[in-house]
Amino acid sequence: MHEVNERVEKLAARFEQQAVQDDDAGRLTDETVALMRSAGVVRLLQPREFGGYEATPGEFYRTVMALAARNPAAGWVGGVVGIHPWELAFSDPRLQRELWGENGEKADTWISSPYAPNGRARKVDGGFLFSGRWPFGSGSDHCDWAVLGGIVTDDAGNVTMPPDMRHFVLPRADYEILQDSWNVVGLAGTGSKDIVVKDAFIPEHRTLNAHEVAEGILAERHRPGNPLYAMPFGVMFSSAISAATLGIAEGALAAFLAYTRQRITIVGSRAAEDPHQLTGLGEAAADLDASRTHLLATMDRMYEDVLAGRTIGIEARAEARRNQVRASRRATDAVDALFRRAGGGSLRLDQPLQRHWRDVHAAMNHLCNVADSVYEGWSRDQFGLPAGIRVLV
Incomplete structure (x- = not known):
C-alpha cells in the first residue's frame, strides 16, 4: 500500500x-x-x-x-x-x-478543469485571447489554476479546419467561478461550479495540443522514457472517474452493513438475520469486488505493458474503456440492490447510505461512465471498423 x-x-x-x-x-x-x-x-x-x-x-x-x-x-x-x-x-x-515552482516549492498547487472544448481562442502575438464558459469545475474553489478545453479560431471567430483543439492553462486571476452554479442532487460536496473566462491572454506555452496529449506525443517530447506519463490520456482520466465511482459504491456497502446490523424490521426481527437481506448483501459484495478487480487488473496490466516498452494501441485502449464503464455499471447496480433492501429508514438524511446512493448515480452521469458508445466502439474495433473518438473520451 x-x-x-x-x-x-x-x-x-x-x-x-x-x-x-x-x-x-x-x-x-x-x-x-x-x-x-x-x-x-x-x-x-x-x-x-x-x-x-x-x-x-x-x-x-x-x-x-x-x-x-x-x-x-x-x-x-x-x-x-x-x-x-x-x-x-x-x-x-x-x-x-x-x-x-522551480524546485517544487509550490508542490501543493491544485488545478481544476474541465476539458470540454467550450472555449474559443483567437491567435494574437505570443499566444491567444481566450473566452468561454464551462460547467463542472470540480474542486474549483480550492484550485489556483484551471485547465480548460477550447478550439482555435480565425480572426473572424470561425473555427479553422481541421479543428485545432487545445487545453488552455490559466491562473486563478484569469477566470471567474460562478458560486451559485452548483445546486445538485448528488456529489454536491464536489463544488463542481461553472468557470467563465473573458478575453484572457494565454501565452503559447500554457497550451497543450489535445491530439498530442491523447496520442502521447507530448509525453514522449517532455518525459521521454518515463512509463507513468506514457499511459494513454483517455484511459487514465476515465479510470479516475471510475475509481471514484467504485469507491463511492464500496462506501455504500459499508454503510449498508453498519445500518443493517442495528436494524429491526417492521415485524420485529433483526434485518441481519433476514434471508432477503443476506442474499442481496452477498451478491452485491461479490459484484463490487468484481468491479474493483476488473478496473485495477486492467490498469495494472496496461502499466506493465508500458513498462515493457509495448505500444498501447487502439484495441487495448478500447478494451480498457469497455472494462471501465462496465465496472462502474456493475457497482452502481449493486448499490441499487442494497438500497432497495434497506427500507424507508435509509431515506433519512442522517443515514450515509442515501448519500452514497445519490452520489453514485450522479457519478454515472459523467461522460466517462456513459457506456453505449464505448461498447459500440470496442465492438466496431473487433470487426476491423473505426472505433470512433468517443470510445477514448
Missing part, C-alpha cells in the same frame, strides 16, 4: 465526519481539503522534481477508491484534480515551473 493510501486510511474517520459538511457547503470544506493535502492525495502522479510521488496508476486509483468510500465528494475531487498533475507533467517545462 502506498504511503498516501496509508495516510488516507488513518484519516478515514475524519474524512467520514466531513462528508455531511461538504454536502451542506456545496463544496469541500477547508477542513476536508487540509486533510487531503496532509495525506498528499493530489500529488500522487506529480513529478518527483516538483514535490510529487510519481506513484503508479494502480496506487493512485486505489487511493482514490479508499477516499471516495469514506467521503464521496473528496474522492471525486481527489480523482479529477489528482489526474491533472499527471497531464501537466508533460506540458512545456516553463509551465511546469510556473505551476509548482
Whole structure:
C-alpha cells in the first residue's frame, strides 16, 4: 500500500465526519481539503522534481477508491484534480515551473478543469485571447489554476479546419467561478461550479495540443522514457472517474452493513438475520469486488505493458474503456440492490447510505461512465471498423 493510501486510511474517520459538511457547503470544506493535502492525495502522479510521488496508476486509483468510500465528494475531487498533475507533467517545462515552482516549492498547487472544448481562442502575438464558459469545475474553489478545453479560431471567430483543439492553462486571476452554479442532487460536496473566462491572454506555452496529449506525443517530447506519463490520456482520466465511482459504491456497502446490523424490521426481527437481506448483501459484495478487480487488473496490466516498452494501441485502449464503464455499471447496480433492501429508514438524511446512493448515480452521469458508445466502439474495433473518438473520451 502506498504511503498516501496509508495516510488516507488513518484519516478515514475524519474524512467520514466531513462528508455531511461538504454536502451542506456545496463544496469541500477547508477542513476536508487540509486533510487531503496532509495525506498528499493530489500529488500522487506529480513529478518527483516538483514535490510529487510519481506513484503508479494502480496506487493512485486505489487511493482514490479508499477516499471516495469514506467521503464521496473528496474522492471525486481527489480523482479529477489528482489526474491533472499527471497531464501537466508533460506540458512545456516553463509551465511546469510556473505551476509548482522551480524546485517544487509550490508542490501543493491544485488545478481544476474541465476539458470540454467550450472555449474559443483567437491567435494574437505570443499566444491567444481566450473566452468561454464551462460547467463542472470540480474542486474549483480550492484550485489556483484551471485547465480548460477550447478550439482555435480565425480572426473572424470561425473555427479553422481541421479543428485545432487545445487545453488552455490559466491562473486563478484569469477566470471567474460562478458560486451559485452548483445546486445538485448528488456529489454536491464536489463544488463542481461553472468557470467563465473573458478575453484572457494565454501565452503559447500554457497550451497543450489535445491530439498530442491523447496520442502521447507530448509525453514522449517532455518525459521521454518515463512509463507513468506514457499511459494513454483517455484511459487514465476515465479510470479516475471510475475509481471514484467504485469507491463511492464500496462506501455504500459499508454503510449498508453498519445500518443493517442495528436494524429491526417492521415485524420485529433483526434485518441481519433476514434471508432477503443476506442474499442481496452477498451478491452485491461479490459484484463490487468484481468491479474493483476488473478496473485495477486492467490498469495494472496496461502499466506493465508500458513498462515493457509495448505500444498501447487502439484495441487495448478500447478494451480498457469497455472494462471501465462496465465496472462502474456493475457497482452502481449493486448499490441499487442494497438500497432497495434497506427500507424507508435509509431515506433519512442522517443515514450515509442515501448519500452514497445519490452520489453514485450522479457519478454515472459523467461522460466517462456513459457506456453505449464505448461498447459500440470496442465492438466496431473487433470487426476491423473505426472505433470512433468517443470510445477514448
